Amino acid sequence: MPENKKVKVAFFDFASCEGCQLQVLNLENEFLNLLEHIEIVNFREAISEKSDDYLIAFVEGSITKPSDIPRIKKIRENAKILVALGACATHGCVNSMKNMFKINDVKKATYGDDDKLFDSEEAKPFETFEQAMPLDAVVKVDYYIRGCPINNKEFLMVVKALLKGKMPEITDSAVCLECQAKGNICLYDKGEICLGLISRGGCDAWCPSNGFVCEGCRGFIDKPNIERMKEIIIEKGLSLEYAEKRLQLFNSWELTKNKITLIDDKEKK
Amino acid sequence: MNKNKVKEKNKKIKNINLEYIMSVNVLKNFIEVLSTKYKTYAPVNKEKRVVWAQIKNFNEISRDYIDGIQTTILPPKYFFFPPNEKLLFLNSNNVDYKKNEQIHEPFILFGVHPCDIHGLLLMDKIFLENYVDDFYKEKRDNAIIIGMDTMPNEWNFSKSAGTDIIDSGFDIFLIPLKENKFYIKIATKKGLSLIKNINGLFPLNKNDKKLLTEFYTEKNKRYKRNVDMHDLPKLLDRTYESKIWDEIGKQCVACTRCSIVCPTCYCFNIKEDYYLNLIEGERVRTWDSCLRQNFALVAGGHNFRSSLKARIRHRYYHKERIFSYIYGKSACVGCGRCSRDCKANIKPDEVFNKLRQLEIKS
Numbered sequence: 001m002p003e004n005k006k007v008k009v010a011f012f013d014f015a016s017c018e019g020c021q022l023q024v025l026n027l028e029n030e031f032l033n034l035l036e037h038i039e040i041v042n043f044r045e046a047i048s049e050k051s052d053d054y055l056i057a058f059v060e061g062s063i064t065k066p067s068d069i070p071r072i073k074k075i076r077e078n079a080k081i082l083v084a085l086g087a088c089a090t091h092g093c094v095n096s097m098k099n100m101f102k103i104n105d106v107k108k109a110t111y112g113d114d115d116k117l118f119d120s121e122e123a124k125p126f127e128t129f130e131q132a133m134p135l136d137a138v139v140k141v142d143y144y145i146r147g148c149p150i151n152n153k154e155f156l157m158v159v160k161a162l163l164k165g166k167m168p169e170i171t172d173s174a175v176c177l178e179c180q181a182k183g184n185i186c187l188y189d190k191g192e193i194c195l196g197l198i199s200r201g202g203c204d205a206w207c208p209s210n211g212f213v214c215e216g217c218r219g220f221i222d223k224p225n226i227e228r229m230k231e232i233i234i235e236k237g238l239s240l241e242y243a244e245k246r247l248q249l250f251n252s253w254e255l256t257k258n259k260i261t262l263i264d265d266k267e268k269k
Numbered sequence: 270m271n272k273n274k275v276k277e278k279n280k281k282i283k284n285i286n287l288e289y290i291m292s293v294n295v296l297k298n299f300i301e302v303l304s305t306k307y308k309t310y311a312p313v314n315k316e317k318r319v320v321w322a323q324i325k326n327f328n329e330i331s332r333d334y335i336d337g338i339q340t341t342i343l344p345p346k347y348f349f350f351p352p353n354e355k356l357l358f359l360n361s362n363n364v365d366y367k368k369n370e371q372i373h374e375p376f377i378l379f380g381v382h383p384c385d386i387h388g389l390l391l392m393d394k395i396f397l398e399n400y401v402d403d404f405y406k407e408k409r410d411n412a413i414i415i416g417m418d419t420m421p422n423e424w425n426f427s428k429s430a431g432t433d434i435i436d437s438g439f440d441i442f443l444i445p446l447k448e449n450k451f452y453i454k455i456a457t458k459k460g461l462s463l464i465k466n467i468n469g470l471f472p473l474n475k476n477d478k479k480l481l482t483e484f485y486t487e488k489n490k491r492y493k494r495n496v497d498m499h500d501l502p503k504l505l506d507r508t509y510e511s512k513i514w515d516e517i518g519k520q521c522v523a524c525t526r527c528s529i530v531c532p533t534c535y536c537f538n539i540k541e542d543y544y545l546n547l548i549e550g551e552r553v554r555t556w557d558s559c560l561r562q563n564f565a566l567v568a569g570g571h572n573f574r575s576s577l578k579a580r581i582r583h584r585y586y587h588k589e590r591i592f593s594y595i596y597g598k599s600a601c602v603g604c605g606r607c608s609r610d611c612k613a614n615i616k617p618d619e620v621f622n623k624l625r626q627l628e629i630k631s
């Protein structure tokens with residue numbers, strides 16, 4: 001393929017641990033093979049050049065501060081295809097845990113007495129929103145590569161599909177589908193609380209297959225029946241408090257946005 | 270002779286019906302001999318559950334399974350229609366494809382329960398009748414089925430479903446009896462060749478026949494779940510708008526487990542994945558479920574069954590109504606796996622009973 005026929009691709013990051021970009025770099029040889037079809041014009045973790053000319057943008061991270069807004073909007077304008085890369089970008093991930101608290105309490109908890117520095121003029125650029133948001137709260141997202149961190153094989157699958165001009169097959173089924181298809185013993189049968197019931201799969205049920213409960217790192221399935229999930233946990237005599245904490249870990253954005261709680265304030269006493 | 274008559278005749282020749290009694294020790298020996306010749310898969314314990322695994326001797330087989338306390342997590346469909354199967358190799362340069370030639374050798378499925386054999390016969394209708402699925406057929410042709418009767422477990426309602434008794438679909442069939450004896454029936458030439466060198470098979474005497482009757486009396490007594498399944502398609506025709514579907518729709522969490530563990534759910538997804546050269550790739554088939562949110566999503570963005578109520582109702586209508594109208598039989602064999610694994614407590618026998626009762630009341 002001639003050099004100029006390569007598809008231009010850019011990587012960007014917002015609030016995140018950059019682990020998902022690292023997952024891409026971890027592909028090593030496969031990543032090098034990929035470079036026969038794509039030209040990377042922006043990738044802070046790997047190269048120093050910068051350009052606004054790209055077809056596909058992979059964006060990691062959540063939107064957390066005012067200065068993020070013009071930046072992500074610019075990326076959206078430049079890119080023909082915008083792909084949210086990883087849980088921070090697709091549904092807020094751990095960043096959104098702060099959405100459950102008042103922002104001043106969060107600052108206090110993080111910086112102690114230094115929290116008053118936020119009031120100074122020099123701190124203006126670091127002003128943050130009350131909420132950490134996924135990308136699609138601000139711009140249109142075309143495809144979602146989920147997971148904390150992403151599965152880099154899924155990343156490859158998406159890139160290859162886009163290069164072939166096909167729609168990437170991203171699953172919308174619960175983790176249970178893949179988990180049961182593997183013939184795993186369900187962790188509820190061992191008295192554990194597994195979020196796989198209402199969480200989006202595509203990870204080949206990675207955690208339950210290794211004996212750990214699913215914590216929903218790929219977000220919920222569409223319209224999760226959390227009301228019923230709560231009843232199931234009560235029926236099985238399991239701890240709602242524990243379940244709520246698990247739910248909040250990766251999914252506080254959706255929980256706070258839709259005002260979903262397992263334990264009402266009344267019940268909390 | 271027309272085609273059907275030939276088929277009929279062949280069936281008769283194939284249908285051997287030899288019955289014997291043997292001791293558990295003879296069976297043990299039989300399995301040891303078989304498993305040296307063929308890969309032999311049987312239900313074995315895994316923690317507190319039962320799964321299919323390759324065995325070498327009788328003692329590896331799950332006692333719970335033989336006694337009918339529980340059945341396997343996945344049904345036997347797993348062997349013929351695996352959850353993840355590479356079908357074709359593609360080449361987009363010459364728009365060509367090559368079938369994924371799998372290696373096939375005869376294998377034994379040991380201990381398939383009557384309702385699960387019924388399940389396989391229904392799968393045959395899907396994969397072998399109108400359109401023959403090579404991938405399914407090749408594995409099916411290579412399978413030697415040794416069926417085994419058992420007591421019903423707490424979720425099973427195969428008596429109501431009419432699948433507690435089986436008279437075809439196996440090469441050999443066993444019934445565990447008291448006094449450490451097993452009844453053995455040989456139904457095919459394949460089955461006959463398997464027992465050729467086995468000593469210790471005796472014709473049934475009066476006492477054996479008594480044990481056999483006792484087995485069935487006990488089995489019938491043990492069914493805890495009974496449901497009137499007559500005319501179900503018509504009942505469903507009349508209850509499409511029933512409020513019961515609203516209730517069940519609220520109950521279901523769309524986890525899809527019911528269809529994954531069901532011996533007769535056959536929905537699949539086809540995916541294509543290209544290699545890094547973007548020219549060659551492969552086509553893969555994976556299990557799918559109608560409970561999944563976008564299962565009925567079509568081009569243009571319309572989803573025919575976006576609500577949970579519509580999806581769980583569809584599962585029942587497909588199993589009982591659509592399948593019955595096409596194949597003259599319900600697709601639910603009453604194995605109880607979905608009842609066992611549905612954490613939301615949705616059980617088909619209870620759903621049918623509710624629909625029937627509501628109709629009687631109103």
Ligand code: SF4
Nearest residue numbers: 176179186187194196
């Ligand atoms: S272990 Fe979790 S993911 Fe697996 S079947 Fe049970 S609930 Fe679903």
Ligand code: SF4
Nearest residue numbers: 203207214215216217
């Ligand atoms: S099982 Fe759940 S927590 Fe684990 S990788 Fe999959 S979606 Fe994430």
Ligand code: SF4
Nearest residue numbers: 521522524525527611
């Ligand atoms: S197993 Fe139960 S909760 Fe899960 S999809 Fe089936 S009916 Fe719904």
Ligand code: SF4
Nearest residue numbers: 531601602604605607
């Ligand atoms: S619907 Fe349920 S009971 Fe009926 S065959 Fe399927 S898994 Fe078994």
Ligand code: SF4
Nearest residue numbers: 528534535536559587
């Ligand atoms: S449509 Fe649903 S119920 Fe019918 S076979 Fe497919 S998954 Fe099973």
